[in-house]
Amino acid sequence: MLSSQLFNIVTIGYFISMVLFVVYLSTRSKAVVLGGTALAYLGFLVQTVAIGLRWYESYQMLGADGRAPLSNLYESVVFFAWTILLIYIVIDLKYKQRAVGAFVIPFAFLAMAWAQLQLNDAIEPLVPALQSNWLTYHVITCFLGYAAFAVACGVSIMYLIKSGKEEKNASGSPAGGILSAFPSTRILDDINYKSIMIGFPLLSLGIITGAAWANYAWGTYWSWDPKETWSLIVWFIYAAFLHARFTRGWVGKKAAWLSVIGFAATIFCYLGVNLVLSGLHSYGG
């Protein structure tokens, strides 16, 4: 399949982009970071084409049973990488803080590498449970939300590293070395908040479309199945984050930790539930 080869190229592109971003942190070379950014954008374009192609190929292989490439673990991981890049590009265009790429592109690369090396990429027709338009709405909203949380997590890690170093310096002077390439903690905090502001309504929509679908297919919009419960856990954590922003004693580091914990819970909701626990979403694994 041509799409599969394109996905391989995308994976390599994200890898080189990631390396360039890390090199930039130590060299602060404008040319290097421009290369990293260009590769990330280019990789996103090629991946968009590849996803479209896989969609087309599904019709070639399955005839009328073709469907959007959003239906198994391989396809969802690839789509997750794509959404991470999409949110990253939105944030990059708005803030132009290049160093952020060093902490976000690795998520996309890891996802693509895992999908290409480990997961089954066969195009198979949909089982009856998944034959619904709700599948598309549900998957798209959930993963855009997850991706925004991935960006927020990367930025929060930067925040924690930077503020930790600045505290150690005691003088409160901005940190030097690699950290001088980082945006200021104020900007990092702002990007963190903005990303979660994008992600939270999308996650809410993802949970709601999932509930609507469950109600349509099974007659219950909520059954406390592990996947549902974990999505609610993620929702609770980010709701706590959003309220922490207005509460003295909870801004800064604690909020950044909530963002990191929130993303860890997101990843468990996405992968851990399927790999470790059992429930209604088992076909996703």
Next chain:
Amino acid sequence: MSAKDRNAITALWDFFCSLKLTIITLILLAATSIIGTVIQQGRTPQEYLQVYSESTYRLFETLGFFDMYHSWWFLALLGIFSINLIACSIKRFPLVWRTVRNPVLIADDTLFRTLSNMEEYLVKASVAEVQGQLSTYVGQHFAAPVLSEKDGVVHLAAQKGAWARFGVYVTHLSILIIFIGAIVGSLWGYKAYVNIVEGTEATQVYPRGANEPIELGFTVRCDAFSVSYYEGTGRPKEFKSLLTVTDGGRTIVEQRPVIVNDPLTYKGITFYQSSFGPAGDPTFNFRVKVRATGETVDVAARQGERIALPGGGSFRVADFTEQFQNFGAAARLEVAPPAGAPRSFVVLKAFPEFDVQRGGEYIFALVDYKQRFFTGLQVAKDPGVWIVWLGCALMVIGSMVAFFLSHRRMWIAIRPVGDKTGIKIGGSAHRNQPAFEIFFDEFKKNLKTELKV
């Protein structure tokens, strides 16, 4: 009421109004919810005792861990969460209401000082001229301003998106509405199931976790059930029941196909395709040829039934499957020939010539078979579901408004300064101030050109 009581009430009120309580409740809800994803919910004591020791089982049972999302402490957490949400809204809403209903029309120096983007300059024109120019300009490029005069100073106040301040309250309200919907559903709705064998009907359904069946008040018949597979694979493509609903002798719905993701609803009760299974043993038609004589007979057989064959032998169908290693339907036969040991082998429906090569006394071909199925339907009635959807819609709208729109305000003071006119201008947004700054800087720049400063 004594002062002490009043203090206690104030303290309690402050406790429930606190955002710290919100954060801690949310984190507690998140942390405790994990329990129910690790411990399987709603199983029988026997199943739990296979996994946990007796003392652990007792402890979990006391703590309500086996149905934790309905346990008193989890519901209490949700209760605290709701009270907190209501208290916070009651405390803050009147202030916001006043801000929106009675906007500040006259900006004094104190207010101007709080605005980070305040600017001041002089123009060579009369107060009346400047006032006219500014009113038109602000009206065209921002929002129609309200004019007022105080101590010889003309004030312009304009605002946009004041209602954006309500977004957060709509979001909070939506959560309460969802809770109400869930309560309505659990009080007046039910979740049940019913198995209907093809060609038969049902008037009752069986709620989960209860023994008494529920009368539907109408009749549901399953005319047929079928499974189809994707070609060449054992991967199911469609589970389909044909359902007919009759009510008081009248046929309401006739042979409506119900598949997964496409349920049937009548009188607020919805039927979902959920499972299926064989009803009784299948019946088979075989064509059997006696190798020695060439004689051919057609025989009908039920699974397990021993059938006599010409020439003194007999056979029975020991086992049957609809899908045998991707070859389709297959039956395992046990044949007792007139002489010698019994034999056991498999006959495939798709390959009627295949059994010739086995070289037995009898040659079997499976002509066709009939397996009756039952269809397993989930049955749900939930009068609260529309309340839940209303809440969800409000949540989406409310959170979008709360996150992406802001209340933007602008104030201008115009006063005579000698033979010139002094202008003071400032603005603010209650959220996303940086984006407003960009707009406002551009606005002020263009305004200066307009006024020829």
